[in-house]
Amino acid sequence: MRILLTNDDGYHAPGLKVLETIARTLSDDIWIVAPAEEQSGAGHSLTLSRPIRVRRHGEQRYAVAGTPTDAVMMALAKIMKDGPPDLILSGVNRGANLAEDVTYSGTVSAAMEGALGGIRSIALSQIYSREGMGDSVPFEAAAAWGERVLRPLIDAPLAPRTLVNVNFPASRADAVKGVRVVGQGLRDYGRLQIVTNTDPRGYEYHWFALGRTVETPAHATDLEATADGYVSVTPLHLDLTHVESLDMLAQAYQ
Numbered sequence: 001m002r003i004l005l006t007n008d009d010g011y012h013a014p015g016l017k018v019l020e021t022i023a024r025t026l027s028d029d030i031w032i033v034a035p036a037e038e039q040s041g042a043g044h045s046l047t048l049s050r051p052i053r054v055r056r057h058g059e060q061r062y063a064v065a066g067t068p069t070d071a072v073m074m075a076l077a078k079i080m081k082d083g084p085p086d087l088i089l090s091g092v093n094r095g096a097n098l099a100e101d102v103t104y105s106g107t108v109s110a111a112m113e114g115a116l117g118g119i120r121s122i123a124l125s126q127i128y129s130r131e132g133m134g135d136s137v138p139f140e141a142a143a144a145w146g147e148r149v150l151r152p153l154i155d156a157p158l159a160p161r162t163l164v165n166v167n168f169p170a171s172r173a174d175a176v177k178g179v180r181v182v183g184q185g186l187r188d189y190g191r192l193q194i195v196t197n198t199d200p201r202g203y204e205y206h207w208f209a210l211g212r213t214v215e216t217p218a219h220a221t222d223l224e225a226t227a228d229g230y231v232s233v234t235p236l237h238l239d240l241t242h243v244e245s246l247d248m249l250a251q252a253y254q
Helices: 014-023 068-079 099-103 106-116 140-154 222-227 243-252
Strands: 002-006 029-035 054-058 061-064 087-094 120-126 162-168 178-181 192-198 204-210 230-237
Touching: 002 014, 002 068, 014 029, 014 087, 014 120, 014 140, 029 068, 054 068, 061 068, 068 106, 087 106, 087 140, 106 120, 106 162, 120 140, 140 162, 140 178, 140 230, 162 222, 222 230
Parallel strands: 002 029, 002 087, 029 061, 087 120, 120 162, 178 230
Antiparallel strands: 054 061, 162 230, 192 204
């Protein structure tokens, strides 16, 4: 089995090293094509206004000066064109990709691109317990549970254009309670915070930040599962059509 690894934290991110260790329990044919620099929050964007450069770091290891989507496109259409992967793993992201985060996430979007290409694709993220941890974020849960979470997903009969989003809880490996297959949650948009300050020249600047998570009203979603100490496994589909609204809107034009 040929596996492509990518991420949005960048080629040198510690989570990518964790992912490679996990992937090598599944196969010895591992390729890495990841963004050269951190691309967190890049979503499903691609680069159209400048050339994309690729740097080879070794046998089957490449860094792409672009977004996660650029990296997967470059892998499938050029670097691995003559031998495409059987599986794409994106991550392990430093931080959660839960609920509506998936629409911003470069980690999830890399898996989306793989799914669009007809390749089984899985995004993996490690939640951490508090802000400001920097490079000290522990990947213990992902490292310990990665293989056992991935193995059932390799052969699962997923529908076309479907990807799987996996989040590991902010727990010690021995404290993880198990795996739950759950739906995507939804937080309150009011959690957005904008941190404002002034630079040395007197000009105002801003940072986007996220406030306290507001619990979803749903019974069982990725938010609750990970908060309860479980690994969440959520299938996502790329057809965004709201089928129930089709007839209603069609009637509006009659």
